[in-house]
Each structure stands twice: as structure tokens, then as C-alpha cells.
Amino acid sequence: MDRIVCGVWEIHLQRRLLAKPDLMLQKATEEALASEAVERSAQEIRKSSSLRLARNPVPVHHEEASSNEGSSSEDDDVHQTKRERRKFQQKSKGQPECAGCGGNHSRAKCRFRNAICRCPSGTMIGQTDSPTRRKLNVTVLIEGAPCDMEIDTGSALSIVSWSTIKRLVPRVSKRQLDSHHVHLRDYQGNDIPVVGVGRFRIAFKDFSGLLQLVVVE
Known part of the structure; x- marks a missing residue:
């Protein structure tokens, strides 16, 4: 009986059978057939769900800001970020700064x-x-x-x-x-x-x- 149980490919079923102290051949066969039926049903359900989603895609909820004030605030943030990025890029280019008057020259x-x-x-x-x-x-x-x-x-x-x-x-x-x-x-x-x-x-x-x-x- 142990050899038959060890030959079961489904690891969860195998562990469940090994945990039974007085396992008989008929009981092991019933457990294996039931597990196989459950797995087959689960595969059919997943396949059916995939086909249904392919035919009828689920709409994605999308919201747009209806307030001009909110849009303006976002635009200001974007412009501020761009200005800071340009300022950083100018500094990273090694723009000389005069140690005397502080101007943009050597x-x-x-x-x-x-x-x-x-x-x-x-x-x-x-x-x-x-x-x-x-x-x-x-x-x-x-x-x-x-x-x-x-x-x-x-x-x-x-x-x-x-x-x-x-x-x-x-x-x-x-x-x-x-x-x-x-x-x-x-x-x-x-x-x-x-x-x-x-x-x-x-x-x-x-x-x-x-x-x-x-x-x-």
C-alpha cells in the first residue's frame, strides 16, 4: 500500500493518504478518483472563465478630473518639476560660477x-x-x-x-x-x-x- 501511495503524483493527495493510519486499497482508490475529478472540474472552470473574459472584456473604471482647479494644480506641479529638473541639469553640466561676483562665468x-x-x-x-x-x-x-x-x-x-x-x-x-x-x-x-x-x-x-x-x- 505504501508503494501505491508513493506513486501518486499529486503531492497534497499523497500526504493526505499517508496521514491515514488504516488506509485500505479501496479507500485510497476512492480518494484518488475524487481528487482527480475535483482537479478536472477546476480546470474546466478556469478554461470557461478565460473564454468568457475574452469574449466580454471587463470594463475598467476610469475617472477624469472635472474640476479646472484640480487640473491647474496638477499642471503647476508638472511645470515646477520640469523647472527643477532643468536647473539640476544646468548645474550638472558644470556651469562655472565666479568665486568673485557669483556670476555665470569663470x-x-x-x-x-x-x-x-x-x-x-x-x-x-x-x-x-x-x-x-x-x-x-x-x-x-x-x-x-x-x-x-x-x-x-x-x-x-x-x-x-x-x-x-x-x-x-x-x-x-x-x-x-x-x-x-x-x-x-x-x-x-x-x-x-x-x-x-x-x-x-x-x-x-x-x-x-x-x-x-x-x-x-
Whole structure:
């Protein structure tokens, strides 16, 4: 009897038969025939349902917004998403942002790269004048006198005011400065008067040598 039960292909029927302690051949045959009949009926029902659905497809309920206000709200969301996507794509293209004025150009092409800001902080226009921007100052020696200077890595010129250079080097006069071809402007486009250009001995860490300074009023 165990061999007959193990030969049953339907696993659920097989387990059900093995669970019966006093299984007889007639009982096993009846169980097998009943299970086969149930499976055959289930297949016919599934086949009949598939054919009926193919002939008469079930309508799908579809609703459209009848309120213009709701439609407008959805349109606004779509437009907002598109704008944010375009903004992200522009940033991902590596659009340069000037570290000086914040414009859409490289630092080297900034028109204010070599200008001096007239704001109370006295920073160079070569750097964005923002309270959140971290300023880097170093102390250098100009003709042996200490001077705190703000570093601007993008500037091609070293600029110092006439009052500062006169305080550090009292013996210097404006006539000792060389003529200049430097044209500086502030943020408002106003010209910044340049006194001249001079070479001064600069010392910083291990460096010591003559460097050119642009002296402005």
C-alpha cells in the first residue's frame, strides 16, 4: 500500500493518504478518483472563465478630473518639476560660477577680478563679499614691516592702499612709484584711482624677494 501511495503524483493527495493510519486499497482508490475529478472540474472552470473574459472584456473604471482647479494644480506641479529638473541639469553640466561676483562665468573672466571693493570690510572684489565666506589672511613682511593681507588665489595683482604702504614704508614717495597701465573699477563701475606700481621686498615663510605691488588711493 505504501508503494501505491508513493506513486501518486499529486503531492497534497499523497500526504493526505499517508496521514491515514488504516488506509485500505479501496479507500485510497476512492480518494484518488475524487481528487482527480475535483482537479478536472477546476480546470474546466478556469478554461470557461478565460473564454468568457475574452469574449466580454471587463470594463475598467476610469475617472477624469472635472474640476479646472484640480487640473491647474496638477499642471503647476508638472511645470515646477520640469523647472527643477532643468536647473539640476544646468548645474550638472558644470556651469562655472565666479568665486568673485557669483556670476555665470569663470573667475579668470570676471571683469572685477583686479578691482577693490569700497565696502567697509575693505575686501577685494576678487572675492565675494559675504559674511559667510571664510576669509584667509596671512601676515607678510613688506620692507621688514608686518602687514596682514587677505589672500585671493584668483587675482593676478597684489594691491595695497597708499595709506598702508606709507605707514609701512614711511620713506617712500609717490614719485618713486612707476607709471601704470592698470584700470580698476568697483562694483558700481566707478574708477579706482591707481597711484602707481612699485617693487618692494616681500618676505613670507621661506620666501624673500622683490615683488610688484599696485598702490591705490
